[in-house]
Amino acid sequence: MATQPLSSETGPSSSIFSGNSRIPEDTVFFSIFPDSSLSTSSTITTDISSSLQTLHLGILNSISPFTSSYIWQHEPFSLSISFSSCVCCSSSSSPLPHLHGKLSFGDNLEDEWFTVFLLFHVSNAFPSLSIRVWDGDGEFLLIESAFHLPRWVNPDNSRNRVFIRGGDLHIIPRHLLPEPTLVDSLLFLVEHADKCRASDPVQAAVKNRISEYPERASRNMHSVRVRVPVSVALVLRHEPCFISLAVEGFYDRDIDSMRFAARMERFLSEGKRENLVRVTVRMSRAMYAQLVQQTFQAPKCYRMPNRSDAEAYMEAELGMKIACGLEMIYQQRKKEGVEGKGSTWRKYKESLERSGYFEGLIPGSKEYKRLMENAEEYYRNSSLFSRTSEMMSAPVKRIDEILALPHSVDDFKGLEVPPSDDDSWLYNGEDELNSALQERQKEMELYNAKLKKKQKSKEPQDAGTSSHTNINDFDLGEIAKSMQQFVQKVSSYKGAEVPEDRNLEEVDLDVDRFMKDMESIMKQHGHQDTAVAHGEEGLSSEMDFDDSEDESDLGDTSEDNDDAEDVFMHSYSDVMNEELKNTTLKKSFLRASEQSSKENLGASSAMDEDFTPVDVDFNLVKGLLDSFSSQQGLPGPTSNLLGLMGVQLPKDGKKSN
Known part of the structure; x- marks a missing residue:
């Protein structure tokens, strides 16, 4: 049995308009x-x-x-x-x-x-x-x-x-x-x-x-001189706000409403014999732009002046768009008023679909049509139908009342029609846009400056040397120290933040449970692909976990497994080093021995090179300084990143020419 259509007599907060319906963007x-x-x-x-x-x-x-x-x-x-x-x-x-x-x-x-x-x-x-x-x-x-x-x-x-x-x-x-x-x-x-x-x-x-x-609201209005049929001029004289309906009908036109414009039954009853009168229409700048910027061909029944008179043709063309828009919105509202099917009906139908009223039936099927007819009948008997019908029909009734008044072309003859307002704003809006963007840019720069000043005030006293411009007083260790603090900072789901003295809610990660779960997964695949499993574990050791945590997580493994892992890791390291020897990658890193002495270049030092650890801090600082030097005093990734950390690098005195 079909579900009963939802009641439309409920209040606004509990009606079909609440729930999952999205708020319109405009x-x-x-x-x-x-x-x-x-x-x-x-x-x-x-x-x-x-x-x-x-x-x-x-x-x-x-x-x-x-x-x-x-x-x-x-x-x-x-x-x-x-x-x-x-x-x-x-x-x-x-x-x-x-x-x-x-x-x-x-x-x-x-x-x-x-x-x-x-x-x-x-x-x-x-x-x-x-x-x-x-x-x-x-x-x-x-x-x-x-x-x-x-x-x-x-x-x-x-x-x-x-x-x-x-x-x-x-x-x-x-x-x-x-x-x-x-x-x-x-x-x-x-x-x-x-x-x-x-x-x-x-x-x-x-x-x-x-x-x-x-x-500003007054400046946003634009007055323009147009030539329109007498009926349109009469409507706009009594209801100037109906220009918004005309623009809406023209701008939002579709194939169905275009059929109304092709006939012009309401506002051009005499066809090409209808006389055009010159009037001034007041609208917003947005409406004027929507009319002017769209190309639209006049219906065959619409009388247009000769193109040789450019001014008259432009006035008539804009008036034609207004007249067609008013015709389309009039006929559309009249139809919706009779049917009572506006946005209210669409939302009502959507509520039925969400509630499962159509039971997953295919639209157009016999049973679907029967349920739709039942819903339409229920809707027509509801208060929503009467309110929607009245709302949609209100402009139609008002237009009919105005056009029922006696009127003729003589009513608009001899009237002084002021010239159109200057519309250069339509084509010279770049300056206004740039001004708005510059204002936002200044606001952003002021915000960043205040934030930077606040961060500097929170720096510890021993970090004050980072702001000195003298390279001899500058402590390069501050760079590595700040970077380590940044890397070790636990980020939240919103991303990484520069270390700061704030209490932030962070993601709660149970490291022990995570490592045990990883170990369990690796054991399941250990018999089939031991090398891959151990390889993944070897790579995971590069992560910043304490050795104590690793030992506690893997404490239940046997000594045989430990020995096997040691053998594998040595073999894995040898193979990796052998592969890297054929590349220039290892030459890009400086090792600890290279900082203190570069005099021993014999075969023995080459053999010891494999066992000499890479100085991570030194390579980090060197890379950052090289990147900063290549910026040549301009903003760049290094200065921006270190600036957020409160580290101010001195200018490179060697780049004198």
């Missing part, structure tokens, strides 16, 4: 929590609802001077009242009355940061509010201030810690609330806001990003 979310909601019981009263409605209207009135003339990319800034758990929480034991909203900014990142500006403004105007804002990247305000954050902050532990309150950014400290719930953090903010206010550099980094608003 959408910013925000939640506003009044302090009064924290002291309420689980029973929702009329007073709470009235308080939230009053707050809702107050916030919208507060931001209306900034948003009244702003053209949003996809949807305007809006808030709704919720009495359920916040969408930013996976679960909650009790409802939490609050305001929440989301805004799809698409390719226009300005919309997201303008939203952040509005939220900071709301926070200043209403000090008793705590605001959360996040997007597909998570806490993007922390990303903006990454160079100034405390070291403990990371994406894994920042949940329920980042808020906007009183016009400032707040970060709940980990030592005060190790694993806070949303309610815990909100209560902490109310009682101890001064203890969790982010540092001044963090505040400056975030506020600097929104410091140019709202003036």
